[in-house]
Structures are given as structure tokens and as C-alpha cells.
Amino acid sequence: xxxxxxxxxxxxxxxxxxxxxxxxxxxxxxxxxxxxxxxxxxxxxxxxxxxxxxxxxxxxxxxxxxxxxxxxxxxxxxxxxxxxxxxxxxxxxxxxxxxxxxxxxxxxxxxxxxxxxxxxxxxxxxxxxxxxxxxxxxxxxxxxxxxxxxxxxxxxxxxxxxxxxxxxxxxxxxxxxxxxxxxxxxxxxxxxxxxxxxxxxxxxxxxxxxxxxxxxxxxxxxxxxxxxxxxxxxxxxxxxxxxxxxxxxxxxxxxxxxxxxxxxxxxxxxxxxxxxxxxxxxxxxxxxxxxxxxxxxxxxxxxxxxxxxxxxxxxxxxxxxxxxxxxxxxxxxxxxxxxxxxxxxxxxxxxxxxxxxxxxxxxxxxxxxxxxxxxxxxxxxxxxxxxxxxxxxxxxxxxxxxxxxxxxxxxxxxxxxxxxxxxxxxxxxxxxxxxxxxxxxxxxxxx
Numbered sequence: 392x393x394x395x396x397x398x399x400x401x402x403x404x405x406x407x408x409x410x411x412x413x414x415x416x417x418x419x420x421x422x423x424x425x426x427x428x429x430x431x432x433x434x435x436x437x438x439x440x441x442x443x444x445x446x447x448x449x450x451x452x453x454x455x456x457x458x459x460x461x462x463x464x465x466x467x468x469x470x471x472x473x474x475x476x477x478x479x480x481x482x483x484x485x486x487x488x489x490x491x492x493x494x495x496x497x498x499x500x501x502x503x504x505x506x507x508x509x510x511x512x513x514x515x516x517x518x519x520x521x522x523x524x525x526x527x528x529x530x531x532x533x534x535x536x537x538x539x540x541x542x543x544x545x546x547x548x549x550x551x552x553x554x555x556x557x558x559x560x561x562x563x564x565x566x567x568x569x570x571x572x573x574x575x576x577x578x579x580x581x582x583x584x585x586x587x588x589x590x591x592x593x594x595x596x597x598x599x600x601x602x603x604x605x606x607x608x609x610x611x612x613x614x615x616x617x618x619x620x621x622x623x624x625x626x627x628x629x630x631x632x633x634x635x636x637x638x639x640x641x642x643x644x645x646x647x648x649x650x651x652x653x654x655x656x657x658x659x660x661x662x663x664x665x666x667x668x669x670x671x672x673x674x675x676x677x678x679x680x681x682x683x684x685x686x687x688x689x690x691x692x693x694x695x696x697x698x699x700x701x702x703x704x705x706x707x708x709x710x711x712x713x714x715x716x717x718x719x720x721x722x723x724x725x726x727x728x729x730x731x732x733x734x735x736x737x738x739x740x741x742x743x744x745x746x747x748x749x750x751x752x753x754x755x756x757x758x759x760x761x762x763x764x765x766x767x768x769x770x771x772x773x774x775x776x777x778x779x780x781x782x783x784x785x786x787x788x789x790x791x792x793x794x795x796x797x798x799x800x801x802x803x804x805x806x807x808x809x810x811x812x813x814x815x816x817x818x819x820x821x822x823x824x825x826x827x828x829x830x831x832x833x834x835x836x837x838x
Contacts, residue, residue: 392510393484396436399472399588400424400492401444401463406618412446414492415453416622419629420653420671422453423616426495426629433499434506436488440479442472468585470578481572486510489588491562493616496628501612502563505605509565515600516570516592518543519563521613522606525624528617530560530589532604540602542593548582558606560589561613570600629654645683659695677711686716694729707739710746728763745788758800759784768794768812775800787822797829809836 404413414424424441431439443450444463451460461475473489480487488506490497501519509517518540520532526546531553533542543560544553571591578590596602607613611628614621633654634647641660644650649666652658657675664670665683672690676682680693685701693699694711702716706723715721715733722740727733731744734751742756745763750756754771758781761767771792773784782800786792789807796810799817804810808820811827818833820826825834 392486394434394436394486394488394506395480395484396431396434396439396488396490397473397476397480398424398427398431398439398441398458398490398492399469400427400450401442401447401466401472402493403445403466404493404617407616407622408619412449413616415446415449416616418495418622418626418654419633420655423495423625424450424454424492427490427492427497428454428457430497430499430502431488431490434488434503437484438480440476441492442475444472468581468583469588470575470586470590473588474575474586477572477575481568484568487566487568487571489564489566491615494562494613495616495625496614497561497563497607497612501605501607501609505563505565508603508605512601512603513567514565514603515567515595517565517603517605518592519561519613520604520606521559521561521610522557523610525614525621526554526557526559527621529613529615531556532558532560533593534558539596540592540604541596543589545581545587545589559613561607562615564588566591570595650683691721756784758782759786761786762788762790762806764789766791768792768796770795771798772796773798773800807836 400414402413407413415422439458441458441460442463443460444466447462461479463472463475505517505519528546530543530545531549532540533544535541574594578586581587592602614625616622616625630651633652634644637652637658638644642658643663646666650664651669653671655673656670659676659678661678662676662680667685668683669687674688674691676693677695679696681698686699688704690706691704692708694709696712697709698714700716702719704721707721707725709727710729712730713727718735719733719737724741725739726743728744728746730747732749736753737750738755740757742759744761747763748761748765750767752769754767757773757775759773765786774797775781784798784800784802786804787806790804791809793810793812795813797815802816803819805820805822807823809825810816814827814831815829816826816831823836825836
């Protein structure tokens with residue numbers, strides 16, 4: 392049997408109280424809608440159609456050509472949203488899978504269970520329900536005395552007795568296509584002025600069509616995001632899933648609840664993550680690293696056997712065997728070669744440090760290219776900004792930069808050159824020379 396997936400993602404999400412469309416709010420480093428799209432991809436529908444509306448251009452920019460789009464220009468409810476896909480889909484498939492873009496925890500496995508049950512029973516409609524989860528904002532499932540589903544009542548229209556029902560609608564539906572499209576267009580407006588997709592359940596049941604249901608094994612899969620509280624609840628679930636995944640993949644988390652890892656992060660085996668550590672974005676950490684405690688790593692590559700202690704790494708690359716910290720900061724576009732030591736209270740910005748170079752403490756290197764086996768003494772500053780432009784600093788292999796050296800860029804320190812402690816170096820230093828004083832004067836090195 393052929394299937395098309397339709398994801399409803401047109402709503403503004405007014406209860407989020409945000410200028411960002413609800414489906415673009417982020418969970419564990421990814422936009423909410425990405426989780427729903429990925430779950431739909433797992434069941435391999437022939438096509439996937441996203442119904443967009445509020446800030447539609449932003450949603451399209453995010454997902455690109457991953458899905459097809461139809462627009463709901465006026466947000467008149469979930470049934471009206473699905474109706475926008477009719478011209479694109481009617482008559483071309485047997486079944487329509489409908490997902491809500493604000494239910495990010497539902498898994499591909501659960502969706503597959505609903506689809507298989509729908510196909511096996513020949514139902515007109517099959518829904519995913521939940522028992523025991525949060526009921527706030529969710530429709531209540533109405534059953535007759537024998538237990539057959541006969542309707543769903545939205546919370547805003549439920550009476551007190553209906554609100555006490557613990558079985559809720561998850562927002563996952565399967566429809567037989569030939570039955571869906573003729574009946575979808577006949578639904579009346581609700582009291583709220585919207586057309587509810589859930590009204591199809593009572594319509595099917597009252598006309599003698601078979602309505603089936605599958606209960607989610609994990610009620611958290613049915614959690615819909617309507618406000619920031621729901622967003623936080625979903626975030627906690629996703630974070631725990633990620634922590635469990637990386638631990639099963641061979642990563643040690645000393646204190647899992649205090650460790651925050653985005654869904655997009657990759658971590659190699661035998662790496663140890665200490666408490667109060669945040670790893671975000673497209674970060675990739677190789678094997679046998681020690682990260683933390685109290686470290687933040689964002690959009691960076693960390694090579695094998697690195698140690699990052701109480702430091703911040705942003706959009707940078709560390710080759711194998713680098714150690715950083717405590718209390719240092721690598722700003723974007725820094726590249727640190729293998730075996731480099733970066734100690735405490737060091738800031739590096741848009742710079743490259745060669746192999747085995749050492750920056751022990753209290754230094755700033757900005758727009759600098761540092762060679763191999765260079766010693767950067769405590770208090771070294773590259774003075775790279777003249778108030779108008781940023782200028783580069785070059786330090787060649789085996790140079791020795793004395794403590795409290797001020798390197799006034801643009802400047803080039805040659806191989807094996809030395810700057811004396813407290814020097815203010817405002818001219819290039821040739822290889823094998825010594826620069827001392829403020830301003831620095833050149834001398835021959837003592838042999």
C-alpha cells in the first residue's frame with residue numbers, strides 16, 4: 392500500500408509568546424520540526440508534504456528540498472491545514488499519514504506501528520493515543536461502552552467530565568485516502584472558529600466506518616509543545632535520550648544529569664565527560680579525550696586524546712593530544728596543532744598554533760600564526776587592533792617569547808628569535824636575534 396506523509400506546521404504558536412514560529416524553536420540544538428521530519432523519513436513514505444503558514448519562508452530556508460510544501464495562508468485549524476494538500480495528493484496514494492509539527496518526541500518505530508495496524512485492519516482512520524502523560528492542551532479520546540473510539544474532543548471544548556479522561560490524542564493519524572478527501576471538506580467550523588481534524592473521528596464512527604487506535608508505549612511520545620513549559624519537558628526527554636545513546640556508544644559521563652550534549656554532537660569511544668559540561672552544535676570529539684569539568688564546546692573538532700578543563704572552545708579545531716585550561720577561551724577560527732599546551736587564562740582568537748607550542752598562562756593571541764615548538768611566556772599580548780584594522784602576527788618555529796612581551800602587529804618574529812621579558816616589540820625580529828626593551832632593540836643572541 393502506498394503512503395504519503397503530511398506534516399502540519401503552519402501555526403504561529405501564540406502561547407509560546409515568541410516572534411519565532413513554534414516549529415522552529417530548538418530542542419537539544421535542533422529545531423523542533425527536524426525531529427518530526429526525521430521520524431517521518433524513517434517510515435519511508437513515497438512523498439512528504441509540509442503544510443506551512445506563519446513565517447513560511449523561514450521554515451523553507453531551514454528544510455530546503457527535503458520536503459514538498461503547501462501553504463495555509465489563513466490559519467483556520469488543523470483540518471483546514473490538511474485540506475491545503477488535497478490538490479497535490481488526492482487520487483495518487485492509498486493512505487495519508489498526518490503528523491503534527493509540534494510533537495517532536497514521537498519515534499519512527501511508533502509511527503510504523505500505527506501504519507501497520509491501519510493497513511492490517513482496513514480502517515478509515517487510525518489514531519495514536521496516550522495514557523498517563525501530560526494532558527494539558529490535548530484532545531481527549533472518547534470511547535463507547537464496548538471500548539470503540541467514537542470521537543476526540545478538544546480540550547477547549549471539553550466539559551469537566553471529558554477533561555477527566557486520561558486517554559489523549561497524540562496528533563498522529565492514518566487515513567484511507569479515498570475516504571479522507573471527500574469528508575475533510577464537509578467539516579463544520581467549531582465554536583472557536585477553526586476546523587478541527589479530530590472531528591473526522593466522530594464523523595467516521597457515526598457513519599459506520601472502522602476507527603482504530605494504537606496506544607503509545609511511552610506516553611512522552613505524545614507530548615505536544617504549546618508553551619515554554621512543554622518545550623522544557625521535551626528538551627529534558629531528548630537530552631536524556633542523547634546521554635543514554637553516547638554512554639551505550641562507549642562514552643563515560645561522570646554525572647549525566649549535569650552534562651548537556653546536543654543531538655548533532657559526535658563523541659568517540661573512551662572519552663570521559665566531567666560534570667557541568669555543555670557540548671553543542673556540530674562538535675565532533677574523537678576517542679580518549681577528557682572534557683570538563685565546567686567546559687563549553689561549540690561547533691568544534693577535538694582530536695584524539697585531548698584534555699579540555701574548565702574552558703570554552705568555539706568553532707575551532709584541535710588536533711590530537713592538545714590540552715587546554717583551566718579557564719581559557721578559544722574563540723572562532725582557531726586551529727591548534729597536535730601536542731600544543733594551552734594553560735590557564737589564555738585567550739586565542741582566529742589564530743593557528745604549531746605543534747608542541749606552549750602558551751602557559753595569562754596571554755592573548757589574536758590573528759596570529761605561531762610556528763612549531765614556540766614558547767609563549769606569561770602575559771604575552773599580540774596587539775592586533777589599531778582602532779581601525781586588525782593586523783597579523785607571525786612567530787616562526789622555535790622562537791621564545793618572553794613574559795609580558797607586547798607584539799605590536801603587523802609583526803614577524805623569526806625562527807629561534809627571542810624577546811626579552813617586558814619587551815614592547817614594534818618591528819620585525821630576524822631569525823636568531825634577541826629583542827629587548829620598550830621599545831625593543833635588536834641584539835645578537837648569546838651563544
